[in-house]
Amino acid sequence: MRKWIIWGLIAATAAPGIASAQSAAELRHDRREIRQDQRDLRHAQRHGDRRDVRDARRDVRDSRREYREDWRDYRRAHRDVYRAGSWRAPFGYSRWNAGAQLRPAYYSSRYYISDPYRYRLPRPGANMRWVRHYNDVLLVNVRTGRVMQVHRGFFW
The missing domain is CATH 1.10.287 (Helix Hairpins)
Known part of the structure; x- marks a missing residue:
């Protein structure tokens, strides 16, 4: 009972x-x-x-x-979904210049611009990729991580 x-x-x-x-x-x-x-x-x-x-x-x-x-x-x-910081990228905005060395997290495949011709960007060379970083576009050598060219405010 x-x-x-x-x-x-x-x-x-x-x-x-x-x-x-x-x-x-x-x-x-x-x-x-x-x-x-x-x-x-x-x-x-x-x-x-x-x-x-x-x-x-x-x-x-x-x-x-x-x-x-x-x-x-x-x-x-639903605390697990709305936990603070769960939506953030692993990095913040940085103002990159040509010649800078990037960590791989900044130019991983998820940030590649898959169709640069759609945005009227020139064809990237061998081992080069156009990468979006916030509103900027960077031409990065994916073997070394070196920034070759920068277009600031491209998506603005």
Whole structure:
């Protein structure tokens, strides 16, 4: 009997946390409802009386507050995805000049410009690749890591 009481208490404490977690789709739906409330508020301001405007403002304010709380709960529940720094590149922006030596992380195959003719870049020579670094384009010798040419702000 005592075992059932303990299990019941555990279930009673865990159930509200599980029930309050929302999915991303539900959060998007809530966001749409907030936008609709804002449209209703603008309409009430143009055509309605003061009481309608006050009610609409209160609804929008409450909806925003609930959305922020739900978003915090969603992020807490999916902490592994929203962990700080998980989206960053292994390096930051550096202003490279011709003749500089790059580490392989800066000119790995994921940064190659596969079709330089599409961007009207000249044909790279043997062992050379056009590499994108933020908005700059670098012509890099992939054997040595040496920067041969730089076009700053190319993608800007």
